[in-house]
Amino acid sequence: MAKSERHNGVDFERDQSHQHTHDAMQECIEECLNCHAVCTMTLQHCIATGGEHTEVNLIGILLDCAEICQTSANFMLRGSPYHVVTCAACAELCRACEEACRAVNADEQLAHCGEVCGACAESCDRMAQMGSEE
Amino acid sequence: MAKSERHNGVDFERDQSHQHTHDAMQECIEECLNCHAVCTMTLQHCIATGGEHTEVNLIGILLDCAEICQTSANFMLRGSPYHVVTCAACAELCRACEEACRAVNADEQLAHCGEVCGACAESCDRMAQMGSEE
Amino acid sequence: MAKSERHNGVDFERDQSHQHTHDAMQECIEECLNCHAVCTMTLQHCIATGGEHTEVNLIGILLDCAEICQTSANFMLRGSPYHVVTCAACAELCRACEEACRAVNADEQLAHCGEVCGACAESCDRMAQMGSEE
Amino acid sequence: MAKSERHNGVDFERDQSHQHTHDAMQECIEECLNCHAVCTMTLQHCIATGGEHTEVNLIGILLDCAEICQTSANFMLRGSPYHVVTCAACAELCRACEEACRAVNADEQLAHCGEVCGACAESCDRMAQMGSEE
Numbered sequence: 001m002a003k004s005e006r007h008n009g010v011d012f013e014r015d016q017s018h019q020h021t022h023d024a025m026q027e028c029i030e031e032c033l034n035c036h037a038v039c040t041m042t043l044q045h046c047i048a049t050g051g052e053h054t055e056v057n058l059i060g061i062l063l064d065c066a067e068i069c070q071t072s073a074n075f076m077l078r079g080s081p082y083h084v085v086t087c088a089a090c091a092e093l094c095r096a097c098e099e100a101c102r103a104v105n106a107d108e109q110l111a112h113c114g115e116v117c118g119a120c121a122e123s124c125d126r127m128a129q130m131g132s133e134e
Numbered sequence: 135m136a137k138s139e140r141h142n143g144v145d146f147e148r149d150q151s152h153q154h155t156h157d158a159m160q161e162c163i164e165e166c167l168n169c170h171a172v173c174t175m176t177l178q179h180c181i182a183t184g185g186e187h188t189e190v191n192l193i194g195i196l197l198d199c200a201e202i203c204q205t206s207a208n209f210m211l212r213g214s215p216y217h218v219v220t221c222a223a224c225a226e227l228c229r230a231c232e233e234a235c236r237a238v239n240a241d242e243q244l245a246h247c248g249e250v251c252g253a254c255a256e257s258c259d260r261m262a263q264m265g266s267e268e
Numbered sequence: 269m270a271k272s273e274r275h276n277g278v279d280f281e282r283d284q285s286h287q288h289t290h291d292a293m294q295e296c297i298e299e300c301l302n303c304h305a306v307c308t309m310t311l312q313h314c315i316a317t318g319g320e321h322t323e324v325n326l327i328g329i330l331l332d333c334a335e336i337c338q339t340s341a342n343f344m345l346r347g348s349p350y351h352v353v354t355c356a357a358c359a360e361l362c363r364a365c366e367e368a369c370r371a372v373n374a375d376e377q378l379a380h381c382g383e384v385c386g387a388c389a390e391s392c393d394r395m396a397q398m399g400s401e402e
Numbered sequence: 403m404a405k406s407e408r409h410n411g412v413d414f415e416r417d418q419s420h421q422h423t424h425d426a427m428q429e430c431i432e433e434c435l436n437c438h439a440v441c442t443m444t445l446q447h448c449i450a451t452g453g454e455h456t457e458v459n460l461i462g463i464l465l466d467c468a469e470i471c472q473t474s475a476n477f478m479l480r481g482s483p484y485h486v487v488t489c490a491a492c493a494e495l496c497r498a499c500e501e502a503c504r505a506v507n508a509d510e511q512l513a514h515c516g517e518v519c520g521a522c523a524e525s526c527d528r529m530a531q532m533g534s535e536e
Binding site for chain 3: 064092
Binding site for chain 4: 194216219226
């Protein structure tokens with residue numbers, strides 16, 4: 001697992017199965033970068049809003065999720081074979097963040113953040129499984 | 135300078151001058167995230183290519199530029215008033231990276247990276263000047 | 269797993285079992301920060317040395333290991349309950365980096381880096397197991 | 403400015419003036435890593451404490467300062483000649499964070515954080531000036 005050679009990052013081979021992997025990875029990079037951005041902006045929203053929005057576990061998971069998404073995106077951008085490790089970790093954090101966002105009622109920004117985290121978790125799970133099957 | 139209040143990050147006020155700032159910042163965030171991604175992939179390309187592409191100053195500036203772009207984007211995503219400081223630093227690094235990329239002949243990936251760095255430098259310069267005029 | 273409440277980060281409770289956890293976490297933070305620093309300096313050494321030292325898998329794993337060590341340290345500094353996830357990922361990357369460093373003969377800096385990675389892997393494994401037993 | 407060659411990162415030359423630079427840089431790396439860690443723990447402390455401690459400008463500057471300290475340390479660990487740019491930015495952020503910490507009365511953790519930020523600002527200023535005189 002996680003032992004295949006490092007990809008070039010830009011000049012992926014163009015046979016079909018690699019193309020499939022490439023597209024899935026490209027999509028996952030975008031999901032991770034988007035989730036990082038949305039969690040960071042949502043954090044700012046929570047602190048500006050105050051009250052229950054600054055509850056320690058919510059702020060904490062937003063910071064955690066933003067950071068692991070950035071790390072996970074960077075591993076894929078470098079074409080690292082170890083992206084399966086970071087994608088698996090990222091999926092777990094994204095699910096936890098999705099749950100924390102959904103636990104707060106009647107906040108559009110948090111609802112949006114929860115959706116983005118859910119989509120990123122799914123994409124990262126797919127990448128983690130693809131990698132470990134290789 | 136850099137002393138205005140922290141923005142909410144998502145609920146920017148909607149009067150005209152702020153809208154203008156908001157659009158420019160949104161564009162600059164995208165330029166920085168893109169430049170971070172392209173520098174990281176170009177680094178991988180250089181190491182995979184070998185030879186003069188692994189020259190210490192080229193690899194070094196690609197790492198530097200990728201990191202400051204990430205930091206600069208994060209400051210803007212948080213709506214930090216200190217984005218003027220990080221944007222100014224980012225503009226300087228992007229120009230240095232553009233120059234290093236253009237110094238290598240006949241490499242499409244490096245040529246593309248140089249263009250992306252140039253565009254990011256311009257966008258960051260605009261943000262730094264806007265902020266210091268406030 | 270990973271579901272205990274977020275620690276304060278500085279005012280850990282002082283009963284014995286928590287004190288034990290606190291000391292182990294403090295040690296692991298230091299190992300991760302040290303491993304991040306040593307991998308980053310070793311990367312620079314490899315690029316400056318050239319030749320087989322710039323081989324794509326070696327440079328790649330040094331970048332990967334440095335980044336996950338930084339992320340893992342940050343999770344613990346924030347007192348995140350999800351440090352068990354990032355410590356487990358960090359341990360895996362540190363072992364891979366240790367192996368890559370040891371594969372190059374007769375290079376003091378790489379030998380040192382391999383040792384530091386090995387120590388960090390052990391410390392992270394301990395934290396990951398401690399957390400999942402809670 | 404910022405145009406000297408990239409250092410090896412570990413095998414600095416050993417003539418006197420370089421030794422002096424090396425020691426000052428080593429000290430500055432440690433100040434930045436320490437300041438990053440203390441700001442990150444102080445952030446956690448503020449969120450756990452609640453009330454005025456979660457005020458948006460305080461949380462924001464702690465996040466900003468932690469991130470630029472990490473970036474600044476990484477530039478020096480890589481032996482980048484552009485550390486003068488990031489050290490100058492870091493000094494400015496550290497001073498702002500010191501001020502924000504000192505503005506809150508009767509909080510030991512914030513008082514400690516203010517001191518650490520002040521020391522890091524001084525060290526970064528020295529590095530920035532040294533670099534621009536070269």
